[in-house]
Amino acid sequence: MSIRVAVQGALGQMGREVIKAVAAAPDMTLTGGCDARAPENTMSFDGVELFITADVNKCLVKTKPDVVVDFSLASAVPQTAETAARAGVSLVIGTTGLTPQVLARLETLTREFNIGIVVAPNFALGAVLMMELARTAAKYLDWAEIIELHHEKKADAPSGTAIATARMMQAARETPFESPKDETEHKSRGEEFYGVPIHSVRLPGLVAHQEVIFGTVGQTLSIRHDSISRDSFMPGVLLAVREIAKRRGQFIFGLNKLLGF
Numbered sequence: 001m002s003i004r005v006a007v008q009g010a011l012g013q014m015g016r017e018v019i020k021a022v023a024a025a026p027d028m029t030l031t032g033g034c035d036a037r038a039p040e041n042t043m044s045f046d047g048v049e050l051f052i053t054a055d056v057n058k059c060l061v062k063t064k065p066d067v068v069v070d071f072s073l074a075s076a077v078p079q080t081a082e083t084a085a086r087a088g089v090s091l092v093i094g095t096t097g098l099t100p101q102v103l104a105r106l107e108t109l110t111r112e113f114n115i116g117i118v119v120a121p122n123f124a125l126g127a128v129l130m131m132e133l134a135r136t137a138a139k140y141l142d143w144a145e146i147i148e149l150h151h152e153k154k155a156d157a158p159s160g161t162a163i164a165t166a167r168m169m170q171a172a173r174e175t176p177f178e179s180p181k182d183e184t185e186h187k188s189r190g191e192e193f194y195g196v197p198i199h200s201v202r203l204p205g206l207v208a209h210q211e212v213i214f215g216t217v218g219q220t221l222s223i224r225h226d227s228i229s230r231d232s233f234m235p236g237v238l239l240a241v242r243e244i245a246k247r248r249g250q251f252i253f254g255l256n257k258l259l260g261f
């Protein structure tokens with residue numbers, strides 16, 4: 001049976017890419033789109049005709065999806081998730097910048113309303129591998145910093161991927177990472193998350209990139225991933241849709257869990 005999918009953030013950079021990917025997936029039916037400033041209308045997305053509205057509830061009632069894919073803004077996620085949950089609709093959430101409180105509420109919603117939710121800070125396979133490799137290296141190398149580089153329109157800093165990477169790296173260790181002892185006057189050393197300094201670069205020309213640099217005596221190890229276009233995220237998004245459609249009651253954080261890492 002075809003999985004019915006609606007897209008929240010449909011007019012955004014990721015939303016438009018998801019619309020193309022879902023429309024081309026043989027086992028999915030694209031039902032509708034929502035976006036903050038959408039005119040209530042049928043719109044054409046690269047030849048795909050789609051009902052779109054600013055009202056999430058209207059989108060769900062009118063188009064009856066099984067799954068909502070959300071790439072919008074962190075502040076919009078709670079309302080979308082509550083509305084979807086009450087309608088019994090599962091969610092795939094790629095939006096970053098979610099607080100621990102919002103994540104905890106999302107987990108509760110899965111049990112309260114028997115829906116499935118996947119939240120993944122990065123849907124690109126290479127990025128998931130970069131994070132896993134950084135997790136492994138973190139067990140052996142005591143110094144590390146992260147540089148994440150994104151397009152200039154990105155709303156949040158640091159990226160969700162960088163924060164999740166730092167958390168995975170620290171969780172793999174028994175001791176905190178080392179850091180310089182004599183830095184009494186620094187003004188530009190990034191911001192520490194889980195003991196790992198993160199440096200955020202924002203420039204036109206970039207899409208989504210991250211380098212994790214480890215250091216120890218006489219050597220460094222750099223693990224780098226580059227998304228050079230947004231179609232890099234689509235196989236992961238489609239995998240998440242397929243999986244969550246059959247996993248009611250489950251909350252899954254990270255694409256790594258669906259890839260069996």
Ligand SMILES: NC(=O)C1=CN([C@@H]2O[C@H](COP(=O)(O)OP(=O)(O)OC[C@H]3O[C@@H](n4cnc5c(N)ncnc54)[C@H](OP(=O)(O)O)[C@@H]3O)[C@@H](O)[C@H]2O)C=CC1
Pocket residue numbers: 008009010011012013014015034035036037071072073074075076093094095096097120121122123124156160233
């Ligand atoms: N997990 C992953 O693999 C990836 C995650 N992301 C994340 O996805 C999110 C979106 O990224 P991107 O597409 O580049 O951003 P865009 O700004 O291009 O798109 C976001 C869209 O959501 C809309 N929006 C804003 N507020 C609301 C609201 N309250 N209700 C409904 N829609 C709203 C925006 O409208 P308007 O422009 O009018 O504000 C815009 O059309 C970000 O959090 C980003 O970090 C991005 C890439 C990959």
Ligand SMILES: O=C(O)C1=N[C@H](C(=O)O)C[C@H](O)C1
Pocket residue numbers: 096121122123150151154155158159160161162207208209
């Ligand atoms: O905003 C983006 O573009 C991206 N956001 C995600 C993040 O914050 O990690 C994933 C990817 O880096 C692209």
